[in-house]
Amino acid sequence: MTDEFSEEIRLNQIGYYPNAHKIATIVNAEEGIFLVVKDSIDVVFTGALSENKNWELAGEHLRTADFSEIMKEGNYNIYVPGKGYSYPFEIKPNIYKEAFLGSIKGLYYQRAGMALEEKYAGKWHRPAGHPDDSVLYHRSSKISREIVNSPKGWYDAGDYNKYIVNATFPLGQFFLLHQQYPDIVKDGALNIPESNNGVSDYLDELKYEMDWALTMQDDDGGLYHKLTTLNFEGMVMPHLATAQRYIVGKGTAATLDFAGCAAQAYRVFDAIDKAYAHKCLEAAKMAYAWAQDNPNVAFVNPPDVSTGQYGDRDFKDEFFWANAELFISTQDQKYLNNLDDATSFKFRPGDNWTAFMRYTGVFSLLDNKEIIPESLYNNLRTGVLRLADELVARGNNTDYFQPIDDFQWGSNSDVLNAALIMAQGYRLEPKPEYLKGVQQATDYIFGNNANGYSYLTGFGDKTPMFIHHRQSAGDDVEEPVPGLLSGGPNSRLQDASSGTIYPENPSPMKSWVDQEPSYASNEICLNWNSPLTYVLGFLERESN
Ligand code: 9MR
Structure with missing residues (x-):
C-alpha cells in the first residue's frame, strides 16, 4: 500500500x-x-x-x-x-471522544481578554488581546449608565467581535448537552486554566462566555446587541487588533435570547455555584420584563457600523425559548401562559437559522415532562418526531445522505442542527433510523462529502488549512487553530468578489474552498461549533 x-x-x-x-x-x-x-x-x-x-x-x-x-x-x-x-x-467504541473534546477546546482558543499560555494552548499560545475594559457606547445608543468594562467571552468567529445573539444561542445548545448528559466532560479533560478546580471543564469554559454576556445587560434589563469595532479588523493577532470597540444597539432578540440562556444557566450552575446561578436567573427575569415592554425592537447596524448584524424581525421563536426556560426554572405559570402554541415545526436553514432558538426551548420542555401539561408535551413530541421523520426521509434521498438540500452560509451547521433534531427524536423514541441519520450527518462533516474534507480543523486526514480566522492567519503556525468547524458549502458565493477563487460554476455542494479570504464558505463560528459539540456528545453516549 x-x-x-x-x-x-x-x-x-x-x-x-x-x-x-x-x-x-x-x-x-x-x-x-x-x-x-x-x-x-x-x-x-x-x-x-x-x-x-x-x-x-x-x-x-x-x-x-x-x-x-x-x-x-x-x-x-x-x-x-x-x-x-x-x-x-x-x-472502535468512543470513536469521537477526541473530536468531541476538541470541539470544546476550540472555544478556549476563542477566549478574549486573556493570554493563551503554552501549557494549555501548545503551539497556538498567544498574548492577550481585547481586554474590553475601555469600551465606549456607540453614538446611536441611548446611554442609561456608563459601562466601560465588558471583559471575557469568546470571539464570535474569524472576527474578534462579541455578539449577544450569537453568544447566547450557542450557549443554549451547549447547556442543552449538559442538561441531558450532565457528567459528559470531567474536570481536567480539556487542559484549560481552570482544570482541576473541582468543576467540569465544560462548565468552566461555558462560564467564561456567560460571564461576558451578563456584562451586556443594562440596568433596565435590556441587552446591548454587540460589542464591536466599527469595521472588521485586518487578519492580525488579537493583541495587534486594537481599534476602538463600542457597545452597539439594544434589542428584543438579544434580550430574549439572553433571557432563555440565562434561565438555563440558572439550572446548569445551581449545583456548583448557587449565588452565580441565582444571579443568572434574576438577570433572565429582568431581561424578559424588558422584552415584554419592548416586544418589537429590531436591531439594524447604524450606518457607520459594518460588522455582523445578526438581524431578525420576527421574535416569536425568541419569546418561545425565553418563556420555556423561564417557566422550567421558576415554574411561574405566567411564562407557561405566554408560550405560543406553534407545534408545526419547520426546519429553516441558512439566514433563517435564528428560528432554531425555538428548538432549544422545545427540547428543554420535553426534558421536563413532569411539570408541563400533558397536551403540551404531546404536541411538542409529535412535532419533533414529525420533523425528525422528515429529516430522515430527506437524508435518504441526497447525494451524501446529508439531511439538507439547500447549501447556504454555514451549511455545515444546518446539517448538524438537523442531526440535533434527529437526536431528540431518538431520545423520545429510539428508532434506529434516527440514530443512523445522526451518524450519517457526522460522516458528512468528517469527510463523506463533495469536497472530501473533514471540516473540523485538526481532526481527520484532510482538514481545512486556510480557514477565515484572524488568529490562524496572523500566527506563524502552519496548522490552523484546532477544533473549529468550517462553515461549509455556500451556493450563494457572497465572497466571490473579495478574493475568493471558486471553481467555475461550482455545484451547490462544491461551493466551498479552503482559502483564507472565503468568509462565506470557510469561516468558523460559535454557532457552528455548538451543534457539532452536541451531536458528538450525544453519539458518544448513545452510539457505542
Ligand atoms: O451566520 C451568519 C449568516 O447566517 C449570515 O448570512 C452572514 C451574513 O450576514 O453572517 C453570518 O454571521 C457572521 C457574523 O455576521 C459575523 N461574525 C462571523 C459570522 C459567520 O460568518
Whole structure:
C-alpha cells in the first residue's frame, strides 16, 4: 500500500462505532467491487458498489460502498480497483471522544481578554488581546449608565467581535448537552486554566462566555446587541487588533435570547455555584420584563457600523425559548401562559437559522415532562418526531445522505442542527433510523462529502488549512487553530468578489474552498461549533 490516498473515495476520516451503519462514497466509478482492508494487508470484506441516483447537488456521479457488516475494532482502508486506497479510518467504541473534546477546546482558543499560555494552548499560545475594559457606547445608543468594562467571552468567529445573539444561542445548545448528559466532560479533560478546580471543564469554559454576556445587560434589563469595532479588523493577532470597540444597539432578540440562556444557566450552575446561578436567573427575569415592554425592537447596524448584524424581525421563536426556560426554572405559570402554541415545526436553514432558538426551548420542555401539561408535551413530541421523520426521509434521498438540500452560509451547521433534531427524536423514541441519520450527518462533516474534507480543523486526514480566522492567519503556525468547524458549502458565493477563487460554476455542494479570504464558505463560528459539540456528545453516549 502506498501513502497516496484516493481523493475519489470519500468517507468519515475519523471512523465509525462498531455497530454503526458505515458507507463510503466513490466518485465517477464504474460498476464494480470494493474491498475493506485491515491493517494495510488483510482483505476482510468484498462488496459491490451501488449507484446513488441523487447526485445533482454534488454535480458528479456517485456510487456507495456499504461496509456496515465490519464491526471489529481496528484500522482500515477501503480499496477500489482503478481508484486505489481511501484515507485510513478506525472502527472502535468512543470513536469521537477526541473530536468531541476538541470541539470544546476550540472555544478556549476563542477566549478574549486573556493570554493563551503554552501549557494549555501548545503551539497556538498567544498574548492577550481585547481586554474590553475601555469600551465606549456607540453614538446611536441611548446611554442609561456608563459601562466601560465588558471583559471575557469568546470571539464570535474569524472576527474578534462579541455578539449577544450569537453568544447566547450557542450557549443554549451547549447547556442543552449538559442538561441531558450532565457528567459528559470531567474536570481536567480539556487542559484549560481552570482544570482541576473541582468543576467540569465544560462548565468552566461555558462560564467564561456567560460571564461576558451578563456584562451586556443594562440596568433596565435590556441587552446591548454587540460589542464591536466599527469595521472588521485586518487578519492580525488579537493583541495587534486594537481599534476602538463600542457597545452597539439594544434589542428584543438579544434580550430574549439572553433571557432563555440565562434561565438555563440558572439550572446548569445551581449545583456548583448557587449565588452565580441565582444571579443568572434574576438577570433572565429582568431581561424578559424588558422584552415584554419592548416586544418589537429590531436591531439594524447604524450606518457607520459594518460588522455582523445578526438581524431578525420576527421574535416569536425568541419569546418561545425565553418563556420555556423561564417557566422550567421558576415554574411561574405566567411564562407557561405566554408560550405560543406553534407545534408545526419547520426546519429553516441558512439566514433563517435564528428560528432554531425555538428548538432549544422545545427540547428543554420535553426534558421536563413532569411539570408541563400533558397536551403540551404531546404536541411538542409529535412535532419533533414529525420533523425528525422528515429529516430522515430527506437524508435518504441526497447525494451524501446529508439531511439538507439547500447549501447556504454555514451549511455545515444546518446539517448538524438537523442531526440535533434527529437526536431528540431518538431520545423520545429510539428508532434506529434516527440514530443512523445522526451518524450519517457526522460522516458528512468528517469527510463523506463533495469536497472530501473533514471540516473540523485538526481532526481527520484532510482538514481545512486556510480557514477565515484572524488568529490562524496572523500566527506563524502552519496548522490552523484546532477544533473549529468550517462553515461549509455556500451556493450563494457572497465572497466571490473579495478574493475568493471558486471553481467555475461550482455545484451547490462544491461551493466551498479552503482559502483564507472565503468568509462565506470557510469561516468558523460559535454557532457552528455548538451543534457539532452536541451531536458528538450525544453519539458518544448513545452510539457505542
Ligand atoms: O451566520 C451568519 C449568516 O447566517 C449570515 O448570512 C452572514 C451574513 O450576514 O453572517 C453570518 O454571521 C457572521 C457574523 O455576521 C459575523 N461574525 C462571523 C459570522 C459567520 O460568518
